[in-house]
Amino acid sequence: MTESYEFGKIAEKIAVEFLVKKGYFILKTNYRSKNAELDIIALYAAVLVIVEVKARSQDVFQQPQEAVDYKKRQRILSAAHDFVLSYNRQEEVRFDIITVLKKHSEYTIQHIEDAFGVV
Numbered sequence: 001m002t003e004s005y006e007f008g009k010i011a012e013k014i015a016v017e018f019l020v021k022k023g024y025f026i027l028k029t030n031y032r033s034k035n036a037e038l039d040i041i042a043l044y045a046a047v048l049v050i051v052e053v054k055a056r057s058q059d060v061f062q063q064p065q066e067a068v069d070y071k072k073r074q075r076i077l078s079a080a081h082d083f084v085l086s087y088n089r090q091e092e093v094r095f096d097i098i099t100v101l102k103k104h105s106e107y108t109i110q111h112i113e114d115a116f117g118v119v
Helices: 003-021 070-086
Strands: 025-032 037-044 047-056 092-103 106-112
Touching (some): 003 037, 037 070, 047 070, 070 092
Parallel strands (some): 047 092
């Protein structure tokens, strides 16, 4: 396993803990469809929330959420559609991004709600 893969897994764990503290109920993590992987699927206030986690270990020219480009959003939308159909979900769906930035040994978390309307 590469260092970036390990950091990605740590970031996903941090994101899950962050969401649980905010009152989200985690349904699934790392859901795989034929098109993409959904990092976190949660329920919050009767809304099905699909969360993409982006992690960076240092300051870079691009903000982590900028990595969720049009093509990536389309894959996430397709995977979310597969999940909703497979599990017969009826809730409204929202797409969020959580960024985890690591600088030295500290983590900064940013939660962007309804991110596909923002990105």
